[in-house]
Amino acid sequence: MQDSIVYAKRIQNSILPNEKFIKKLFPKSLLFYSPKDVVSGDFYWASENNGIHYFAAVDCTGHGVPGAIMSIVGYNALYTSLVEHQELLPNKVLSEINEFTYRSLNDQYSDEEVKDGMDMALISYEPATKKLQFSGAMNPMYLLRGDEVEVIKGDKRPIGSYNENENEYKMHEFQLKTNDRVYVFSDGYPDQFGGERGKKFMYGKFRKMFNETSHLSMKEQQSHIVKVFNDWLGSKYQQIDDVLVFGFEV
Numbered sequence: 001m002q003d004s005i006v007y008a009k010r011i012q013n014s015i016l017p018n019e020k021f022i023k024k025l026f027p028k029s030l031l032f033y034s035p036k037d038v039v040s041g042d043f044y045w046a047s048e049n050n051g052i053h054y055f056a057a058v059d060c061t062g063h064g065v066p067g068a069i070m071s072i073v074g075y076n077a078l079y080t081s082l083v084e085h086q087e088l089l090p091n092k093v094l095s096e097i098n099e100f101t102y103r104s105l106n107d108q109y110s111d112e113e114v115k116d117g118m119d120m121a122l123i124s125y126e127p128a129t130k131k132l133q134f135s136g137a138m139n140p141m142y143l144l145r146g147d148e149v150e151v152i153k154g155d156k157r158p159i160g161s162y163n164e165n166e167n168e169y170k171m172h173e174f175q176l177k178t179n180d181r182v183y184v185f186s187d188g189y190p191d192q193f194g195g196e197r198g199k200k201f202m203y204g205k206f207r208k209m210f211n212e213t214s215h216l217s218m219k220e221q222q223s224h225i226v227k228v229f230n231d232w233l234g235s236k237y238q239q240i241d242d243v244l245v246f247g248f249e250v
Contacts, residue, residue: 005038005065012039012068015075017046025053026125026248030222032189032229034243041067042186042242045078049088053125057139057244059186061116061160067242074118074159077101090122090135091171094159098137098169102162117160121184130176130250135169142207143174144181144214149207180250181218183210188243189225194232201232210247218249 022029025046033044041060048054056078060070077097081087087096101117119138125131134141136154143150155169176182190206193199209228213221225245233239 008065008068009038012043012071015045015072016043022046022055026055028218028249030218030225030245030247032222032225032243032245034188034229034239036188036239036242037064039065039068040242041070042188042244043071043074044244044246045075047078047082049082049086051126051128052088053127054082054090054123055125055184055246055248056120056122057184057186057246059119059139059188059242059244061118066116070116070118073101073104074120077104077159088124089171090124090133091169093122094120094135094137094155094169098157098159099162101160105160117158119154119158119186121154123182123184125176125182125248130178132174132176132182134172134174137169139184139186141172142183142210144183144210145177147211147214149211151207176250178250181210181214181247182250183245183247185246186242186244188239188241189229189245191241192229192232192237192243193240194234194237198237201229218247221247 025048043058045056046054058074060067060074077100080100081093081096087093121136121139121141124133134152137157137159139154141152143152152172190201190203192201213224
């Protein structure tokens with residue numbers, strides 16, 4: 001069984017874009033990816049189309065093997081929408097993969113409805129114009145400009161909750177400036193228990209961490225984020241969920 005799970009990790013890793021490709025799309029970027037188990041329910045996805053660069057941070061229901069299986073569904077949904085169907089607007093991508101995921105998990109011949117799904121933050125960025133578009137299914141995006149962190153919330157509808165009467169996901173558009181920083185992530189980092197009193201790290205401290213390290217390069221900031229997480233765990237606590245944090249600087 002363990003050998004099978006380790007081999008499953010190799011398969012899952014094959015769908016993740018490598019560091020060289022991510023740096024090609026987002027030269028000044030950071031990525032902290034730490035699965036709780038051998039395989040992960042969090043995954044990230046990157047692509048490029050006609051000069052527009054895409055990145056998705058995805059948190060699937062559960063972790064370990066169930067989450068890993070959901071990650072393959074999510075990857076296929078993203079690939080189908082962006083690459084095969086050429087749907088290039090983040091809000092329309094989310095709407096399409098919401099329906100795709102629901103129908104993939106709820107076969108017409110089955111009487112049992114599957115309610116598993118994904119939370120997702122999807123951004124598109126055009127370097128030539130510095131135009132950014134964001135849509136989120138539950139998950140937010142952070143925009144750091146100067147010493148202020150703006151929180152752009154995602155819709156309160158996870159991927160896989162498809163209802164034909166619902167509207168499309170909301171689109172958020174920004175004209176970025178040089179030195180702006182953008183972050184997308186799963187809930188694993190802020191929800192981690194640790195510290196002296198065994199409390200959650202929490203989103204307030206999470207945002208503040210980006211603000212306080214805005215003077216660092218993205219590489220230095222990544223090292224800091226990893227260190228803070230490991231220090232928060234210490235020797236008393238174990239990681240409770242998959243962790244994914246991505247950010248880039250204009």
